[in-house]
Amino acid sequence: MTANKPSLYEERCRLAQSVMTEDQIDYLFIGPGSELHYLTGTPGMENERMLLLVIPQSGQPAMIVPTLEKLATSKYATYFDLLDWSDSTGPQSRLTELLGAAQGREVRSAVGAHLWSLFLLELQRTLPKSQWTTANDVLRKLRIAKSAEEVSLLKEAAAIADRAFSELIELPFAGRSERELMGEVNRLLLKHGHEQMLFCIVGSGPNGAQPHHHTGDRIIEVGDAVVLDFGGSYHGYCSDMTRTVVVGKPADSEFEQVYNIVNEARAAAHRQARAGVSCESVDAAARQVITEAGYGPFFVHRTGHGLGMEVHEEPYIVEGNPLTLAPGMVFSIEPGIYLPGRFGVRIEDIAIITAEGEENINHSTHQIVTVG
Ligand code: ZN
Ligand code: ZN
Secondary structure: OOOOHHHHHHHHHHHHHHHHHHHOOOEEEEOOOHHHHHHHOOOOOOOOOOOEEEEEOOOOOEEEEEHHHHHHHHOOOOOOEEEEEOOOOOOHHHHHHHHHHHOOOOOEEEEOOOOOHHHHHHHHHHOOOOEEEEOHHHHHHHHOOOOHHHHHHHHHHHHHHHHHHHHHOOOOOOOOEHHHHHHHHHHHHHHOOOOEEEEEEEEEHHHHHOOOOOOOOOEOOOOOEEEEEEEEEEOOEEOOEEEEEEEOOOOOHHHHHHHHHHHHHHHHHHHHOOOOOEHHHHHHHHHHHHHHOOOHHHOOOOOEEEOOOOOOEEEEEOOOOOOEOOOOOEEEEOOEEEEOOOEEEEOEEEEEEOOOOEEEOOOOOOOOOEEO
């Protein structure tokens, strides 16, 4: 751990506390996952044993941890107390110790999205007079615009995905199952620098027409279009890219036409994306291209989502979201056209809003690639 890391997490906690003061939130409760990772440097261990970061509006934060996690967690405990509990005692006495003074009061509590309902119910029994809200409103203000350090981690994550893709398209596809290809994607993401793979969609032929196809046993055939959507994490920050390739022979004219429309929609969204414009206007830029080409009903999802320590986070690039883009915001642009029973095309890159405009941090080709 470098010397400046503790101050980074402590600074984030102080910022959270100042937002809590503005929003009149008395307690923030965060369980294992990316929210905890963001605030402490560790995602924690997610299981049925309570591990909970408790940040009061002012004063000293604390983390309730199972005794068996105490040693592993102690190196991250740079600004909060560690209160451990054993399997024989349970966490309740620690909760009472921390929150006892608030038990009879009408407080406002914000709960992280990743906190299991099991623990929320326990908290609700401990603070029966509390009002409950989501911690997302507090954390969004901290996390929606990325720092320079976060941007550089996201750029490296994107570069890893690009390198994995460039090697992937040299491999044979025809005659292999989607699941086998998924294994190759996972292997290449790790080989090129991801610490963990997070998801992989291999949607071949008609399966590509389901945007979130569950990669399965279908054998990839010559002539198939294959949607490849994958990502992993690097120091807690995610990659997420999609390319659609054709197998064994040049694309037919219909595929090429659909592909070019998606690619033009993608480019139009990138041109629109800059500080000062709304999220929904970026969605509209992509959607207009697809709608004017007559494929509007086949673009069945939003244009993009924010990316950071989570694969899907704010800002959402979707109709009805008036949020104004600002420097440091990072999100996907991923239009698609899905023709049921036939094939799908999606192309996805990650965009960063800068002071000057927008930077596309994926560099893999947007031309149609034919694989073997
Ligand atoms: Zn994706
Ligand atoms: Zn995505």
